[in-house]
Amino acid sequence: xxxxxxxxxxxxxxxxxxxxxxxxxxxxxxxxxxxxxxxxxxxxxxxxxxxxxxxxxxxxxxxxxxxxxxxxxxxxxxxxxxxxxxxxxxxxxxxxxxxxxxxxxxxxxxxxxxxxxxxxxxxxxxxxxxxxxxxxxxxxxxxxxxxxxxxxxxxxxxxxxxxxxxxxxxxxxxxxxxxxxxxxxxxxxxxxxxxxxxxxxxxxxxxxxxxxxxxxxxxxxxxxxxxxxxxxxxxxxxxxxxxxxxxxxxxxxxxxxxxxxxxxxxxxxxxxxxxxxxxxxxxxxxxxxxxxxxxxxxxxxxx
Amino acid sequence: xxxxxxxxxxxxxxxxxxxxxxxxxxxxxxxxxxxxxxxxxxxxxxxxxxxxxxxxxxxxxxxxxxxxxxxxxxxxxxxxxxxxxxxxxxxxxxxxxxxxxxxxxxxxxxxxxxxxxxxxxxxxxxxxxxxxxxxxxxxxxxxxxxxxxxxxxxxxxxxxxxxxxxxxxxxxxxxxxxxxxxxxxxxxxxxxxxxxxxxxxxxxxxxxxxxxxxxxxxxxxxxxxxxxxxxxxxxxxxxxxxxxxxxxxxxxxxxxxxxxxxxxxxxxxxxxxxxxxxxxxxxxxxxxxxxxxxxxxxxxxxx
Numbered sequence: 001x002x003x004x005x006x007x008x009x010x011x012x013x014x015x016x017x018x019x020x021x022x023x024x025x026x027x028x029x030x031x032x033x034x035x036x037x038x039x040x041x042x043x044x045x046x047x048x049x050x051x052x053x054x055x056x057x058x059x060x061x062x063x064x065x066x067x068x069x070x071x072x073x074x075x076x077x078x079x080x081x082x083x084x085x086x087x088x089x090x091x092x093x094x095x096x097x098x099x100x101x102x103x104x105x106x107x108x109x110x111x112x113x114x115x116x117x118x119x120x121x122x123x124x125x126x127x128x129x130x131x132x133x134x135x136x137x138x139x140x141x142x143x144x145x146x147x148x149x150x151x152x153x154x155x156x157x158x159x160x161x162x163x164x165x166x167x168x169x170x171x172x173x174x175x176x177x178x179x180x181x182x183x184x185x186x187x188x189x190x191x192x193x194x195x196x197x198x199x200x201x202x203x204x205x206x207x208x209x210x211x212x213x214x215x216x217x218x219x220x221x222x223x224x225x226x227x228x229x230x231x232x233x234x235x236x237x238x239x240x241x242x243x244x245x246x247x248x249x250x251x252x253x254x255x256x257x258x259x260x261x262x263x264x265x266x267x268x269x270x271x272x273x274x275x276x277x278x279x280x281x282x283x284x285x286x287x288x289x290x291x292x293x294x295x296x297x298x299x300x301x302x303x
Numbered sequence: 304x305x306x307x308x309x310x311x312x313x314x315x316x317x318x319x320x321x322x323x324x325x326x327x328x329x330x331x332x333x334x335x336x337x338x339x340x341x342x343x344x345x346x347x348x349x350x351x352x353x354x355x356x357x358x359x360x361x362x363x364x365x366x367x368x369x370x371x372x373x374x375x376x377x378x379x380x381x382x383x384x385x386x387x388x389x390x391x392x393x394x395x396x397x398x399x400x401x402x403x404x405x406x407x408x409x410x411x412x413x414x415x416x417x418x419x420x421x422x423x424x425x426x427x428x429x430x431x432x433x434x435x436x437x438x439x440x441x442x443x444x445x446x447x448x449x450x451x452x453x454x455x456x457x458x459x460x461x462x463x464x465x466x467x468x469x470x471x472x473x474x475x476x477x478x479x480x481x482x483x484x485x486x487x488x489x490x491x492x493x494x495x496x497x498x499x500x501x502x503x504x505x506x507x508x509x510x511x512x513x514x515x516x517x518x519x520x521x522x523x524x525x526x527x528x529x530x531x532x533x534x535x536x537x538x539x540x541x542x543x544x545x546x547x548x549x550x551x552x553x554x555x556x557x558x559x560x561x562x563x564x565x566x567x568x569x570x571x572x573x574x575x576x577x578x579x580x581x582x583x584x585x586x587x588x589x590x591x592x593x594x595x596x597x598x599x600x601x602x603x604x605x606x
Contacts, residue, residue, distance in 0.1 A: 129524070181517075185521060186524060188514075189521050189522055189524045190521075193503060197528075198580060198581050199565050200499060201588070202565075202583065203561045207491065215488060217450065219492055219596050220430050220431060220449055221432070221492045222496035223493065225500075225528050227584070227587055230584035231589070234581035234582045238578040239574075241577055242572060245570070249566065252566055252569075256559070258505055259559070262498055263555055263559075267548070267552060271545055274541045275538060275541040277505050278541060279537045281505055281508065284530055284533065285533050286534070293523050294522075294531070295523070
């Protein structure tokens, strides 16, 4: 989908997603040179060891080159200072995209801190991930068969198509959405499940000691699926709840109301209500399997 | 662990667990002859096709043999009538165990409906499973590296050791627990996560239509893990909430209180609270990985 590789790409932030993008750029020949920047020394050393990129920097001050293509892959709380830096750093027209889990806040930050028209920015959210963090867990195939939602600031900007093609070349199916809508949909598909997973695991950590040990020991019963989500990066998620507060609180309200109806049904032995609800939920699962978005879970241990 | 195979085993109910047990009995040579009984015609035909057992029956009235070993693998709501039937069916000393997700109710049902001392019954709960149901999804290795919690009615009964050895031969690590404690621990590790998963998926089904389609489409973001749980058998789960009502309501109360503290933190921008809680939950995940109870999730689609 990319006729001729770009000369140079910069990945800002080498966590799971950033390092996977760097790998995909290399594997799919999207750019000839890949640089990266990260402020964590451990991450820098790990990245050097893994040989994922050609150059790695610890700050913008040490970079003398310009780039054709920049991916922002850092927690949402870093965007304001990052946009300020990019605003002064970028000297030639540069395609820029990001991977942030909320999009309204990202667009607001961009508008507040960027007045340099050489930054050709397409807000994006690749819907792909894993509960692991750090460059050692990334892999190029993470994006295959998954959607990348883009929320263009002006959809008729010419660079939207170029950046969409880059996401496609990485392996994703690109879908356009309004930023507000993105934030509401993702509140439901991502931010609420994640919060609930953290909360269930949190409840377990506060049980009396012996009981807590047993909950961990017998976690194969469903609890482990929640702990898998709860293995994700705490800072990244903390930022999501700050930046998507309104939509998260709305969906959380809906969820809590619904949960109360289940609680009441259990208290009143309303078995028909429970069976009906459970059967309807199972239908949703079947659809997700049919459209190929289910992933695969192996209940055995790989030894 | 079994010196000499038993002559004959009967598996009652050929769902995911029953069919996996039948396969394990064969593979690990626990009994020479395996019979099964199921009241669902489709399940019977599927089992014949799969050649998992030597004989399959649709009711006790059609069985003339006696067995050395019986596994009860049916939903909890069937136990009362099943114990009544076994009470009159069993003519010689027979080792009997079950796989029910609650244990207090099972023991109560046994005591209420059995007065035949040839039924040597060990209540058990193999902590292993998958969201699929039906004999076509079972496999012998489902039990490897997993715990089987037994809750003996009288722990000095001699047959407890024989039945424990059978569970060990199937591949499990046997742990003894008090039935009340089992029901509380499992409320937390299994019944609450399952209920919440159903509830989150249920909330999504009630969104306006276009939004619902998008939630399904972009489910790879965390929601899909909940739908995986929500793919489980509705009748089995309905019964669990009836039979373990008190413990489930208690744990649900704890969870709801905790979730409210997260909600308040989001509303008040208490980012420190969120980050601390998220970090503690991640620690729990690490422990579960370390003790080898995490399973493995592959975020890609197997094509």
